[in-house]
Amino acid sequence: MAAPSSFMKEMLPPALDSTSQPPTLFDGTPRLYICYTCPFAQRTWITRNCKGQQEKIKLVPIDLQNRPAWYKEKVYPPNKVPALEHNNEVKGESLDLIKYIDTHFDGPALLPDDPAKQQFAEELFSYTDSFNKAMFSALPSKEDVGDEFGAALDKIEDALSKFDDGPFFLGQFSLVDIAYAPFMERFQILFSDVKNYDITKGRPKLALWIEELNKIDAYLQTRHDPQDLLARTKKRLGQIP
Secondary structure, eight states, X not given: OOOOSOOOOOOOOOOBOTTSOOOOTTSSOOEEEEOTTOHHHHHHHHHHHHTTOTTTSEEEEBOTTSOOHHIIIIIOTTOOSOEEEETTEEEEOHHHHHHHHHHHXXXXXXXXXXXXXXXXXXXXXXXXXXXXXXXXXXXXXXXOOOHHHHHHHHHHXXXXXXXXXXXXXXXXXXXXXXXHHHHHHHHHHHHHHHSOOOTTTTOHHHHHHHHHHTTOHHHHTTOOOHHHHHHHHHHHHOSOO
């Protein structure tokens, strides 16, 4: 389950916009359609990297602010990222896709065989939307962070304490860490800037998890400039000055 410790940094292609021509679709090349700043797409990008599939799964970044018409018309009618073109089909939904990439492509397995860990993984996958909602809801409030916000982070701290064979959710690095990493990356930056709040304070397991995560090249390759990420997220949320 260990992610590759290091690999050559790839040259990232420019994002395609409304003036761009589409790739040659359904020619047998697996393509992962992403946006460099989308946390949902980042999940699939990290998974691709962890599987060592940089050569086989071609990244196709889309400019979501000026997306090409052919993406909706010819590739993925929901017009969202991520999407994966594979075996003459296009699939979406980030949590489904990270599992699909793990099971359909060569590389290190990113979920354990242990049934107890598999069950816990499904519980944590199911919790991701509730966690993200609690965190994002706390940002626009002019009040201090609330109980729901603290409880969400404490649940993460408790989850990181369940297995003692490593610093990650299932002990060893897995798809569960990939599911949470892009959002935690943003929350750490946002809450420090907007609320002057350190999400790791009093949460040593979370602090260690972030520290260990930042040693994984497959993840680091996908990280965006923190200040640009901060500005983009604040603009998208609107209410935050």
